[in-house]
Amino acid sequence: MTAYDCIVIGCGHAGSCAALAAVESGCRKVLIVEKSPKEWAGGNGYFTAGAHRTVHNGLHDLLPIVNNVTVEQATLIDMEPYTTENYIADIMRLGNSQSDPILVKSMVDHSRDAVEWLARHVGIPFILAFHRQAYEVGGRQKFWGGLALSVEDGGKGLIAAHLRALEKAGVEVWFDSPAVELVMEDFAVRGVIVKKNGQKVQLSATAVILAAGGYESSRQLREKYLGPGWDRARVRGTPYNTGDGIAMAQAIGAKLTGDWEGCHSTCWDANAPADTGDRVMSNQFTKSGYPLGIMVNVKGDRFVDEGQDFRNYTYAKFGRAILQQPEGCAFQIFSGKIVELLRKEEYADEIVEKIGASSLEELADKLVEKGLEEKENLLRTIREYNAAVRSHRAEYPGLLWDPSVRDGLSTQSSHSSLTLPKSNWALPLEDTPFVAVKVACGITFTFGGLAIDPNTAGVLSEESGKPIKGLFCTGEMVGGLFYSNYPGGSGLTAGAVFGRKAGCEAASLVRDRS
Incomplete structure (x- = not known):
């Protein structure tokens, strides 16, 4: 049986962040298994505009991580700081105060570090989103709505940068290889069963990170959870997000949470x-x-x-x-x-x-x-x-x-x-x-998902309410963060924040076992 330190299920933005953080934190053998063919790499992240909402102290705080602003241009930009309080208030206001406040705070508190890490360590080419988030008023570029960062060439540029970083980091990626079952031993997740080349292959791992997206691409699940008529919604992103990861986690007793109608x-x-x-x-x-x-x-x-x-x-x-x-x-x-x-x-x-x-x-x-x-x-x-x-x-x-x-x-x-x-x-x-x-x-992504520990991204057990050892979650599979609505640019940021947490914790488990 092939053994890995960490296996990530899903090669989108969140899964890539988790894999890269795992390597950076000490995992030597990391594998990503992906349901889609290689030409569909990137999950929903590929279809975004690359917007990342983050706490910041104003223009001077973001200039060091963007590549599309000259010294002269900077003198003609108006950008108000976006504080921790602003960000938390926006998520809670738009979610009618139903979002998990501890989960929200964890994401917001680590948002600025996450985008810095993406820029410096992953090589994401951030830009100021003049084309999406600023209007020229009185000869000045005025940013609005708390959002300023995007990525050069949008989601396409985001995923291209991730693929380069994964290759450089030595992360193995299997495409056309859907995960079908989580392997449990002694009340802990110890691996994954993957369908590769038409055959089921069992892989062992110290840690498994779920980053397989929601269920928005399944007409049947949309009607089941969102309600009648949702079969008519048009899928904005990948057709491969059909709820598989959630089902696998639920099968071993993971706790579901969040807005399943949202x-x-x-x-x-x-x-x-x-x-x-x-x-x-x-x-x-x-x-x-x-x-x-x-x-x-x-x-x-x-x-x-x-x-x-x-x-x-x-x-x-x-x-x-x-x-x-x-x-x-x-x-x-x-x-x-x-x-x-x-x-x-x-x-x-x-x-x-x-x-x-x-x-x-x-x-x-x-x-x-x-x-x-x-x-x-x-x-x-x-x-x-x-x-x-x-x-x-x-x-x-x-x-x-x-x-x-x-x-x-x-x-x-x-x-x-x-x-x-x-x-x-x-x-x-x-x-x-x-x-x-x-x-x-x-339809972009669904809000219902798995309950996680806000500090470790560990998936919680329905029975005990405690983390299931060896299992972590990030990206659009995380439940409890958004309800009914959300502030634009928060999805990619959340994927990076909890992906980093999951990768770091996976490496910690590897160290504990060695």
Whole structure:
């Protein structure tokens, strides 16, 4: 029987972090087993924009780990510090105070060290996310929403850097090799049974780290846990996250926890594939410009407050809102002056089907061809919205439109208020050309998962509530961290934080046994 110090199940961002941390901490023989073929390496991390949310002390704190800011550019950037208190408050606020506070604090407290480690030891090419998290206002780049870091070439660049680091560290990687069972001996995990080349192979290990993702790619499990209709959601990332790791852990008595009815789901191109992400288009199917316009369903009704908060505090929940609409789709509508502000990587002509028109009447006619059922109601919705916006502007003439802050430009005034407000960034739809895009629900990852020790990432036993010896967990398999919604950029950070913890603890077990 082949023996390893540590076996990691899953080769995405979190699993790679765990394997690299294990080697760095003293493990000599580390193996990653991965269900997907090599051409699908990277799990969901490959399909991200590479955003990492972290505690920081402002621009000067992040400049040493990014590679896209000159000395001159730095003088034209405004970036507020993002404190531990800010980060914890954001997770708890968006999760309706249901997230495990100790788990959250552990992740947040180690977030800055994790990104430093990724930059210095793994070689992740961090950049400031001008293209996603800053607007030019008054000649200055103003960062907003607490998030500043991304990765050069997004998730593709992230995973490419990990693969280089794994090779350099001597980590063995088996693709097309799904783990099918955890091996227990004397109340401890001692290895894994893997299906390789059609045959089951038993491998022994001092430590096993689960990093196999959630169940978002399984239509059956989505319907079982998230509810009816979730079979219609489009899978944003890897098609290989079908809950296998969770099932293996549950089979040996691991404790389940977290929001099993919750997930990260966002506005996604309605023309995107249904059951898998696209390795070329990747995150470009995201359609996150809705705070700059309005969203309507096929009946012509608005159904969310598009300006409720910054995009990275609402985008992970608005996919669910779209799925709940008739036909499970919606239209984003923008007016002329705003179209140029939409991110090119998401809204360029060659990326998305744009529906353009020189009048609202013409736009409504064209949307009927794309599934709009109530043309007159749509026109009435826009008229009422425009009137409410103008009324607010007349009452508050001193307010200026500013997408880098919650500017207070809304639809609510003493003379005219909509039942469903737009709370910020409300501009009338009046400038031509008008543009619409059709969107659906894209599911990213699920929130229910395994209970872990916040300090060690050890998987807890359902029976004893204590860690199962030899078993650790990181990434999207961790439960209890996010509920119903989450602040953008937190998923990759959590994978790095708990991946490092798991790798370090695995090495500690190896030392104890030697």
